[in-house]
Amino acid sequence: MSTGVVYWSDVVYDIFGVDRAAFTPSCTAFLRMVYPQDRAKVEKKLAQLRDNGYYEITYRITLPSGDIRWLHEIADNTAPDDPDTLVGTVRDITVFKELELKLRKQTITDHLTGLFNRRYFMKRLTQTFALYQRNGQQAVVMLLDIDHFKAVNDTYGHAMGDQVLMRLADLFKERFRQTDVVGRLGGEEFAVLLVDSCLEDAAGVAEEIRGALAGMEFHANVDETFRVSVTCGLAGFAEDDASEYSILKRADDSLYLGKQSGRNQVVVESFY
Numbered sequence: 001m002s003t004g005v006v007y008w009s010d011v012v013y014d015i016f017g018v019d020r021a022a023f024t025p026s027c028t029a030f031l032r033m034v035y036p037q038d039r040a041k042v043e044k045k046l047a048q049l050r051d052n053g054y055y056e057i058t059y060r061i062t063l064p065s066g067d068i069r070w071l072h073e074i075a076d077n078t079a080p081d082d083p084d085t086l087v088g089t090v091r092d093i094t095v096f097k098e099l100e101l102k103l104r105k106q107t108i109t110d111h112l113t114g115l116f117n118r119r120y121f122m123k124r125l126t127q128t129f130a131l132y133q134r135n136g137q138q139a140v141v142m143l144l145d146i147d148h149f150k151a152v153n154d155t156y157g158h159a160m161g162d163q164v165l166m167r168l169a170d171l172f173k174e175r176f177r178q179t180d181v182v183g184r185l186g187g188e189e190f191a192v193l194l195v196d197s198c199l200e201d202a203a204g205v206a207e208e209i210r211g212a213l214a215g216m217e218f219h220a221n222v223d224e225t226f227r228v229s230v231t232c233g234l235a236g237f238a239e240d241d242a243s244e245y246s247i248l249k250r251a252d253d254s255l256y257l258g259k260q261s262g263r264n265q266v267v268v269e270s271f272y
């Protein structure tokens with residue numbers, strides 16, 4: 001290690017996607033290929049090596065082709081007869097890592113719409129409420145429920161109903177921020193957690209979505225079209241909320257009021 005000499009086997013050149021004849025391995029050249037967001041983690045492990053004599057790490061590299069590869073590495077310099085030599089093994093775990101990420105995504109996703117599922121939405125709501133209690137960061141819960149959706153299914157069929165759900169989900173993906181948590185709670189009911197937002201702004205977004213959906217035509221067949229509407233209920237985090245469930249309850253009360261008073265509208269809790 002004190003000499004800085006680095007030796008790679010043929011397999012490591014293959015893993016890093018570089019040509020043995022044109023590439024000289026070194027600590028600097030290696031770190032340059034480490035994915036920027038993982039670089040600090042790798043450097044920290046290398047530093048720890050002085051204390052531990054051993055490390056194990058999973059990180060990404062960027063190949064010269066631009067592709068990203070996941071690697072698992074174990075390194076050790078505890079050999080009593082050669083303490084100045086660091087011996088490491090590197091394994092390409094990209095296939096396993098991609099499968100793991102895919103499975104993890106599936107467990108939090110609603111399969112029909114690609115939005116988050118109820119379980120994940122609730123998890124994020126719980127976390128966001130805990131954060132609100134700690135630092136007061138405001139957030140708003142918006143519930144959206146398609147009006148008379150049963151009639152859509154009954155009149156045009158379940159497959160057409162599914163298309164309506166997917167189109168509405170697309171509208172959400174276009175309109176909400178990356179930081180908002182958009183979920184399908186089940187059936188024709190959706191929930192959005194608007195992080196770092198206020199009721200007034202959230203009501204504006206809900207109104208835009210309501211208007212956009214009301215103006216949208218669905219084609220049941222060549223010469224038959226229909227429209228659907230949505231009712232929205234909103235509630236903001238408040239100081240006297242004992243838990244996230246009381247916010248959900250108030251958003252649900254707003255939604256219920258909207259359904260009772262004609263549907264196709266946005267109801268904000270503080271306005272009634």
Ligand SMILES: Nc1nc2c(ncn2[C@@H]2O[C@H](COP(=O)(O)OP(=O)(O)OP(=O)(O)O)[C@@H](O)[C@H]2O)c(=O)[nH]1
Binds near residue numbers: 151187259263
């Ligand atoms: N196409 C489709 N329909 C679904 C799905 N999940 C639930 N539904 C249907 O959604 C409908 C919900 O009906 P209701 O709860 O009576 O509500 P609604 O007809 O929208 O009436 P309001 O909410 O009061 O305006 C039922 O017919 C369910 O079968 C789904 O994944 N796809």
